[in-house]
Amino acid sequence: MLQDHAKGAAPGWEEPRATAVVVLQDGTVLEGYGIGAVGEADGEVCFNTAMTGYQEILTDPSYAGQIITFTFPHIGNVGTNEEDVETVNLAGSSGVRGTILAAPITDPSNWRASRDLDAWLKSRGIVGLSGVDTRALTALIRDRGMPNAVIAHDPEGRFDIEALKARAAALPSMAGLDLVPMVTGSQRYDWDETSWAIGQGYGRRSASTHHVVAIDYGVKRNILRLLTDAGCKVTVVPATAGLEDILALEPDGVFLSNGPGDPAATGEYAVPVIRELLDRKVPTFGICLGHQMLSLAVGARTMKMHQGHHGANHPVKDKTTGKVEIVSMNHGFAVDPATLPGNAEETHVSLFDGSNCGIQLNDRPAFSVQYHPEASPGPRDSHYLFARFVKLMDGAKAAR
Ligand SMILES: NC(=O)CC[C@H](N)C(=O)O
Numbered sequence: 001m002l003q004d005h006a007k008g009a010a011p012g013w014e015e016p017r018a019t020a021v022v023v024l025q026d027g028t029v030l031e032g033y034g035i036g037a038v039g040e041a042d043g044e045v046c047f048n049t050a051m052t053g054y055q056e057i058l059t060d061p062s063y064a065g066q067i068i069t070f071t072f073p074h075i076g077n078v079g080t081n082e083e084d085v086e087t088v089n090l091a092g093s094s095g096v097r098g099t100i101l102a103a104p105i106t107d108p109s110n111w112r113a114s115r116d117l118d119a120w121l122k123s124r125g126i127v128g129l130s131g132v133d134t135r136a137l138t139a140l141i142r143d144r145g146m147p148n149a150v151i152a153h154d155p156e157g158r159f160d161i162e163a164l165k166a167r168a169a170a171l172p173s174m175a176g177l178d179l180v181p182m183v184t185g186s187q188r189y190d191w192d193e194t195s196w197a198i199g200q201g202y203g204r205r206s207a208s209t210h211h212v213v214a215i216d217y218g219v220k221r222n223i224l225r226l227l228t229d230a231g232c233k234v235t236v237v238p239a240t241a242g243l244e245d246i247l248a249l250e251p252d253g254v255f256l257s258n259g260p261g262d263p264a265a266t267g268e269y270a271v272p273v274i275r276e277l278l279d280r281k282v283p284t285f286g287i288c289l290g291h292q293m294l295s296l297a298v299g300a301r302t303m304k305m306h307q308g309h310h311g312a313n314h315p316v317k318d319k320t321t322g323k324v325e326i327v328s329m330n331h332g333f334a335v336d337p338a339t340l341p342g343n344a345e346e347t348h349v350s351l352f353d354g355s356n357c358g359i360q361l362n363d364r365p366a367f368s369v370q371y372h373p374e375a376s377p378g379p380r381d382s383h384y385l386f387a388r389f390v391k392l393m394d395g396a397k398a399a400r
């Protein structure tokens with residue numbers, strides 16, 4: 001499967017030896033050239049269709065336990081920098097385990113670049129390879145669903161393919177896995193960083209009005225920045241924070257973050273706390289995993305998707321306004337809208353496949369979306385949801 005761009009180029013030309021392989025759970029072997037960390041990594045392979053923002057994607061903690069293949073062939077051409085990192089807690093590492101690329105990584109061409117992608121992947125322990133026919137791999141995922149796989153990278157090109165096949169076949173399904181403990185923070189902390197635009201003097205930070213406690217199931221940095229831009233004083237607490245810990249902070253609202261793994265597997269600790277907060281009518285806003293957990297807390301069910309949604313160009317309709325927004329997505333599970341209780345209304349829907357993309361409760365001040373309104377990467381169409389959360393807290397305060 002090595003790409004044959006140079007084949008027949010000169011007499012005596014020999015195909016370079018594969019220095020990395022991906023072995024899928026069904027025994028499919030794809031060869032390529034190793035990039036990033038040397039060694040082996042395993043996880044569920046998903047494809048991401050974003051054309052830009054690979055650094056934000058590769059540092060989104062929601063990808064813990066996964067390997068990302070990009071459908072856009074030229075990944076790495078603008079290098080990497082210190083700013084476009086979405087992890088908050090994982091100093092020097094990432095959630096994602098590995099990456100699979102089509103074209104070789106070229107020299108970075110961007111004034112912000114401080115390092116090339118290959119060295120950056122290595123520094124974060126991400127194992128990868130290029131030279132793979134990622135169109136074929138994406139077609140395979142569309143046919144059969146997201147497979148488990150092992151990537152092995154050895155500069156000497158020595159692989160025990162049979163052992164890798166056995167290992168890939170034995171990996172557990174993502175369904176049932178709680179991966180939040182791998183990426184949540186261990187300490188409570190205050191957050192005060194605003195978004196890039198405000199930092200550069202282009203935007204305006206709203207006056208500080210509400211105290212938001214953000215529960216960190218693997219939170220992305222730009223969510224915390226946008227809550228801050230919207231005028232919130234933000235305190236981040238670990239995923240295991242109990243009801244009393246949260247109420248002691250006297251929140252005007254609670255934010256439920258994105259995160260990795262199967263939402264149904266967080267039912268033991270996270271969902272009961274959310275249920276209690278809802279019962280106390282604390283204004284609540286959830287994103288992605290937070291949306292799934294809010295839905296679970298009101299009695300709905302979540303299900304594993306066939307190929308999931310991972311990209312920066314997904315059309316979603318806000319049924320409350322009739323407007324269509326183009327959004328950033330990263331999820332492999334979804335809320336089954338047929339299981340939503342009578343007090344929960346579907347507010348957003350995917351125009352790609354009709355899947356549920358948002359809910360609001362009619363009897364309590366709470367709403368959530370399945371996609372990533374903070375973007376990073378992706379369009380900014382959905383930033384309005386942060387203002388909607390502030391309005392919800394305004395209303396709750398006025399009613400007190
Ligand atoms: N971005 C997220 O929060 C992902 C949520 C969940 N892990 C899923 O894959 O559906």
